[in-house]
Amino acid sequence: MLGNLTQEDVESILKTEVLGRIGCHANGRTYVVPVTYVYDGERVICHSGRGDLIRMMRANPDVCFEVEQIENLANWRSVVAEGQFEELEGSDATSAAELLVDRLMPLMASATATPQSMTPHGMTTDSVIYSILLGKKSGRYESP
Numbered sequence: 111m112l113g114n115l116t117q118e119d120v121e122s123i124l125k126t127e128v129l130g131r132i133g134c135h136a137n138g139r140t141y142v143v144p145v146t147y148v149y150d151g152e153r154v155i156c157h158s159g160r161g162d163l164i165r166m167m168r169a170n171p172d173v174c175f176e177v178e179q180i181e182n183l184a185n186w187r188s189v190v191a192e193g194q195f196e197e198l199e200g201s202d203a204t205s206a207a208e209l210l211v212d213r214l215m216p217l218m219a220s221a222t223a224t225p226q227s228m229t230p231h232g233m234t235t236d237s238v239i240y241s242i243l244l245g246k247k248s249g250r251y252e253s254p
């Protein structure tokens with residue numbers, strides 16, 4: 111059965127998951143990139159290096175954000191949201207980075223990782239910390 115998720119389910123998926131995809135478009139190019147994130151109930155917070163994704167979102171801050179939960183090909187849930195990129199700086203960036211680290215660090219523990227070396231997906235002092243303010247959100251599902 112295919113259907114639409116409730117807004118409650120949409121919020122729950124955004125809060126539960128940590129891996130999403132950002133779709134952006136600038137200067138005639140469309141680009142989709144997987145990123146880890148934390149959701150604060152309004153904004154998705156992420157970090158990225160100063161590469162194509164950041165250059166394109168600076169050029170055009172209107173983006174699309176997608177998250178999914180897949181049990182199998184006949185049992186899945188997904189969320190698609192319109193979003194607005196905003197680069198964070200100063201104390202806003204510091205508190206956003208703390209939220210990210212608190213959310214992702216427990217998922218990154220391994221036998222070889224030490225607390226000092228563990229940062230979410232290579233976050234460095236040179237990483238850009240940014241938020242995507244989510245606007246219209248839709249959710250779909252398929253269940254057996």
Ligand SMILES: Cc1cc2nc3c(=O)[nH]c(=O)nc-3n(C[C@H](O)[C@H](O)[C@H](O)COP(=O)(O)OP(=O)(O)OC[C@H]3O[C@@H](n4cnc5c(N)ncnc54)[C@H](O)[C@@H]3O)c2cc1C
Nearest residue numbers: 129143144145146147157158159160161162163164230231
């Ligand atoms: C599960 C997962 C989680 C990730 N989480 C993060 C995260 O939280 N933060 C983060 O910065 N990065 C994360 N990455 C890596 C991310 O997808 C990008 O590779 C990275 O952010 C660099 O993107 P960029 O646009 O700056 O690429 P650039 O370094 O500018 O890349 C140049 C070109 O390389 C190609 N390219 C870039 N990334 C990829 C890719 N993932 N796969 C295939 N081709 C690619 C594209 O053609 C791009 O134009 C994650 C990747 C995965 C798979």
